[in-house]
Amino acid sequence: MNVSSANVTVVGRYQDSFLKAVTKNVVVVVLGISINYINAGLIHTFSKHQIFYMNPRYVLFFHLVVNDMIQVMLTVILFVLSYTIYKINASICCAFILLALFTTENTPLNLACMAVECYIAICFPLRHVQICTIKRTLMLIGLIWTTSMFSVLSDLFITLATQPLDLFHSRVFCLRETVFPNPLIIKKRDITYSVLLVIVWITIFYIYFKILLTAKTASKDAKKARNTILLHGFQLLLCMATYAAPQLLNVLKQWFPENYTDSLFASYIIVQILPRSISPIIYGLRDNTFRKYLKRYLLCTPYCKQPFKNLT
Secondary structure, X not given: OXXXXXHHHHOHXXXXXXXXXXXXXXXXXXXXXXXXXXXXXXXXXXXXXHHHOOOHHHHHHHHHHHHHHHHXXXXXXXHHHHHOOXXXXXXXXXXXXXXXXXXXXXXXXXXXHHHHXXXXXXXXXXXXXXXXXXXXXXXXXXXHHHHHHHHHHHHHHHHHHHOOHHHHHOEEEOOHHHHOOOHHHHHHHHHHHHHHHHHHHHHHHHHHHHHHHHHHXXXXXXXXXXXXXXXXHHHHHHHHHHHHHHHHHHHHHHHOHHHHHHHHHXXXXXXXXXHHHOHHHHHHHOXXXXXXXXXXXXXXXXXXXXXXXXXX
């Protein structure tokens, strides 16, 4: 899960031509702005209506959208910096990398928690209110961040213990490997991601298998439930590809060295950008409750917004 791996496209013999570099940066910036603009509308709608504060599903969704907005913003900044400033202060780079890693690792964990909530809602509807409370949801979000911090901050601690402090005062090309260069970190990363990959996939397969069985026996909205599950599964597949991205990129670098920059760019779009564009579709457009409030707010004139607030 190298959130800034796309930045390698300007290093050494893998440099892009000027036209290709401009094209890639324009594509990345336009996609980043578009996704964050849509997500900002979703956050604004969420914040205006108290009904969403009382539903654990929407609280998890709100956390996912905010997390994804931060992640997209950071990775786009790192991508553009790699083609413009090229080298930045190592301390600033370290802060960017750490926060980007936090948010990147949070996404699959958050989606797994949303899958568990969906499983409880469909398979145990009578106990859903007792099990999925707002307090437990907030504790779950805290656990997500704790897990990510435990995984990521160890990189910083290992670096502080093994590298001279002068490293953080130098100017570096902003990559995870340049600010956290110890080989032990790479081994730790591979082991951690492999364990998380197995745990999350087992959880997702079990949950979605149970949900699909329940959806088949239900007569109401069964088709929509199955489609939502497929979208969740596709989104999780893309997000969890971040766990396998470093190994895959190493293989591509060995097999297709002349097209390595294009492989990095495609990996960045598929692993970092595309999964963040699916959340608005699942909850912003397909969810009936959220779509109703979002549509009324977007289409409402300033004169009718005051009556609209009374709906909540």
